[in-house]
Amino acid sequence: xxxxxxxxxxxxxxxxxxxxxxxxxxxxxxxxxxxxxxxxxxxxxxxxxxxxxxxxxxxxxxxxxxxxxxxxxxxxxxxxxxxxxxxxxxxxxxxxxxxxxxxxxxxxxxxxxxxxxxxxxxxxxxxxxxxxxxxxxxxxxxxxxxxxxxxxxxxxxxxxxxxxxxxxxxxxxxxxxxxxxxxxxxxxxxxxxxxxxxxxxxxxxxxxxxxxxxxxxxxxxxxxxxxxxxxxxxxxxxxxxxxxxxxxxxxxx
Amino acid sequence: xxxxxxxxxxxxxxxxxxxxxxxxxxxxxxxxxxxxxxxxxxxxxxxxxxxxxxxxxxxxxxxxxxxxxxxxxxxxxxxxxxxxxxxxxxxxxxxxxxxxxxxxxxxxxxxxxxxxxxxxxxxxxxxxxxxxxxxxxxxxxxxxxxxxxxxxxxxxxxxxxxxxxxxxxxxxxxxxxxxxxxxxxxxxxxxxxxxxxxxxxxxxxxxxxxxxxxxxxx
Numbered sequence: 001x002x003x004x005x006x007x008x009x010x011x012x013x014x015x016x017x018x019x020x021x022x023x024x025x026x027x028x029x030x031x032x033x034x035x036x037x038x039x040x041x042x043x044x045x046x047x048x049x050x051x052x053x054x055x056x057x058x059x060x061x062x063x064x065x066x067x068x069x070x071x072x073x074x075x076x077x078x079x080x081x082x083x084x085x086x087x088x089x090x091x092x093x094x095x096x097x098x099x100x101x102x103x104x105x106x107x108x109x110x111x112x113x114x115x116x117x118x119x120x121x122x123x124x125x126x127x128x129x130x131x132x133x134x135x136x137x138x139x140x141x142x143x144x145x146x147x148x149x150x151x152x153x154x155x156x157x158x159x160x161x162x163x164x165x166x167x168x169x170x171x172x173x174x175x176x177x178x179x180x181x182x183x184x185x186x187x188x189x190x191x192x193x194x195x196x197x198x199x200x201x202x203x204x205x206x207x208x209x210x211x212x213x214x215x216x217x218x219x220x221x222x223x224x225x226x227x228x229x230x231x232x233x234x235x236x237x238x239x240x241x242x243x244x245x246x247x248x249x250x251x252x253x
Numbered sequence: 254x255x256x257x258x259x260x261x262x263x264x265x266x267x268x269x270x271x272x273x274x275x276x277x278x279x280x281x282x283x284x285x286x287x288x289x290x291x292x293x294x295x296x297x298x299x300x301x302x303x304x305x306x307x308x309x310x311x312x313x314x315x316x317x318x319x320x321x322x323x324x325x326x327x328x329x330x331x332x333x334x335x336x337x338x339x340x341x342x343x344x345x346x347x348x349x350x351x352x353x354x355x356x357x358x359x360x361x362x363x364x365x366x367x368x369x370x371x372x373x374x375x376x377x378x379x380x381x382x383x384x385x386x387x388x389x390x391x392x393x394x395x396x397x398x399x400x401x402x403x404x405x406x407x408x409x410x411x412x413x414x415x416x417x418x419x420x421x422x423x424x425x426x427x428x429x430x431x432x433x434x435x436x437x438x439x440x441x442x443x444x445x446x447x448x449x450x451x452x453x454x455x456x457x458x459x460x461x462x463x464x465x466x467x468x469x470x471x
Contacts, residue, residue, distance in 0.1 A: 003384040040458070045385055045412075074278055076412060076456045096273045098414075098456065121307040123381050123414045167381055196370070198383050221379060251385035251410035 004215055004250050005045040005222035006239055008229050009202060010035060011052045012062060012081075018052070019227045021178035022146060026052070029230045036069045039229065042236035043253035046076040048101070048170070048200075048224055052145055054082025063095045070096025078170070080128050089116045093124065101128040101170050104143040107150050107157075110164055117165030126200075127166035129154060131187055132174045139187055146174035154187070155194050162195045169195060170224070173203040178227060180206025188218030200224055208234065208242035215248050259285035260469040263298035265325075265341075266290040267315045275304045275338065278455035282465040295324035299333060300469070303449075305340025309349040309365060309417065312340045313357060322358055329360055329447055336400070336468050337449030342442065343419055345449055351417045360447060362422035368415065373435030382433050385410040386452075388440055391427035399428055399443045400450075400468040404460070411440070411450075411457040411464075418451055 010017050010032050017032040029035070036047055047069070051062045062079055069077060079092045080101030089100045100120075106113050106127060117125040130146050131139040131154045139154035150157075158169055171191050173184035181204055188201040198221035201214045205225040214220045228234045243250040262284040266272055272288055279286050279302065287294075295301060303325065305312050316322055329335055337345050346357045349365035357365070370380045387408040390396060396405045413431065418438045421427050429441040431452075441450045448468065454461035 003379075003382075003386065005384050043458070070274060071277060074274075074281070074456060074462060075458050076414075076453075093271045094273065096271075096277070098274070123306070123383065123416075168383065196377070196379060197381070198379050222384070251387070253410070 003221065004243065004248050005200075006043075006236055006243070006250060007046045007048055007200060007222055007224040008035075008039040008044050008236065009048040009050065009224040009226045011050045011226060012065060013051075013053050014061065015065070017230065019178065019230055020052075022174055024145070032065055033068055035230065037072055039236055040073045040075060043240060044075060044236050045251065046078065046222070047073060048078045048080070048202075050101070051081030063091060066092065066095040066097050078126055080126070080170070085112070086115050086119055089120065089124075093120060099124045099126050099168070101126040103128040103130060106161065107141065107143055107152065110160065113161055113164040113166050117167065122165045122167030125166050126168045126170050127158065127161040128170045128172070129158060130172050130174050131184070133184070133187070137186060137190070142174055146177070155190055158191050159194055162197055166197065168198045168200065170200040170202060176204030177202070179204055180228070182206065182210040183214040183218055183220075183223075185213055185218045188214060188220050192219040192221075198222060208239055211239055211243060212246045212248065215243070216246070259283055261285045261287070261299045262302055262469070263294060263300065264288050264302045264304065265295070265321060267312070267319050267321055271306070272304060275302065275455045278462060278465055282462050282469060284465075284469055290319070292320040292324040295321065295328050296331070298328060301325070301328050301333065301335050303335065303337045303341035303344070305338060305342075305344065307340060309340060309343055309351045309357070310353070310355045313344050313355055316344060325358060326360065332446050334446050334468065334471055335448065337447075338455070339415060339451060339453060342449030342451055343417065345442075345447065346419050346421070349417060361426055361442060361444060363420050363426070365417050365419050367417055368438060369434060369436050371434070376434075378434040381414055381416040382438070383414045384412070386413055386431040386433065386440075388429040388431060391430050391439075392424065394425075394428055396428065400448055400464050400471065401429060401441060402467055403463050409460045411452040411454065411460055413440075413452045415451060
């Protein structure tokens with residue numbers, strides 16, 4: 001089996017690839033297409049696009065960016081941010097995305113998870129969770145890039161979401177995001193143990209050993225990373241080589 | 254521009270999935286792609302691709318209601334090369350146990366069954382089976398003369414996303430497997446002019462594109 005996936009994550013604001021710290025303090029990095037192609041050619045297993053201001057403005061702005069990416073990228077693409085209805089999901093999938101990641105709208109209307117998974121299959125319905133630790137071993141789900149509290153316990157919410165039909169869970173640690181201090185391993189491990197579907201860990205990668213820990217300790221099925229790639233401190237190839245050295249089941253590219 | 258004429262490919266649109274990525278991958282691989290939702294166009298197709306994502310039941314219903322079932326059988330009978338992808342592979346078989354018992358097109362004998370949710374060691378494992386997995390030749394099968402020919406002697410990694418998989422009745426139809434939790438999962442079949450993959454060549458990067466190019470050259 002080689003099922004551990006390396007997934008570059010591209011946070012988008014308007015036409016730009018951006019990066020923040022704890023989902024705030026955004027800095028423009030450049031043209032998302034250039035980065036996407038570079039990651040694809042370096043052997044990325046998938047790509048994630050997040051429109052990080054979409055919830056704020058109530059619409060996903062990524063259709064054109066995804067369409068362009070899908071012309072040259074032949075690995076799966078997940079797109080999130082501001083998807084509020086089955087119609088929104090359909091539009092994004094028609095643009096070339098393989099899966100949609102939904103957070104805010106799913107919190108407000110959990111039945112959207114069921115509707116999207118029935119219409120497009122559970123493999124296309126990724127439940128996106130932004131988690132903040134509120135007590136040791138307890139996390140609350142947030143929306144709108146870690147700005148809005150939901151009052152939902154992350155573990156209860158993720159189990160409900162999977163029952164409703166989510167085929168995958170993308171968990172972003174708001175505490176770790178952009179800090180380069182490593183993934184929230186307790187969080188990833190708790191979610192991974194709670195649900196039978198694949199879990200994608202996101203937020204906090206600074207070194208290859210963080211990647212290895214997210215797999216070995218966190219039991220993540222896939223691992224997303226952003227600024228470590230965007231700023232060129234590591235390449236997809238570096239991460240793959242380190243993972244293979246550690247005996248992790250990434251694909252041999 | 255090359256003056257070599259492009260391989261003509263007809264891709265079925267039966268309303269069940271997003272064709273954009275399949276179309277792009279075939280175009281990128283040098284095909285002259287035509288998408289059709291008209292069964293009468295199938296009989297004149299030179300090459301036919303049946304894509305698919307989602308549930309078997311809905312797919313086979315849409316296919317038969319739109320009159321594609323007989324069109325696909327006639328195409329196969331005419332000995333032209335068919336390529337089924339994912340659910341487009343599963344519907345070639347006799348039946349599926351996904352959400353009840355449903356009949357397929359019976360172009361290949363066999364059933365479609367759930368991917369085991371436990372490993373051979375009895376530990377629970379993730380279903381759907383999502384991600385990259387390496388292909389291995391099915392018992393005694395060579396890949397020569399098939400769309401996997403460029404990878405003979407290698408075990409290329411390709412992208413899977415599925416909860417069900419075909420179990421061919423004839424072992425000789427089985428071209429390649431992947432191993433998931435110790436179980437052999439049928440990853441590709443080939444019988445004469447009928448070829449199909451459980452994995453998604455259009456999402457499998459360079460390797461997937463090479464498989465598509467090989468199909469176009471057959």
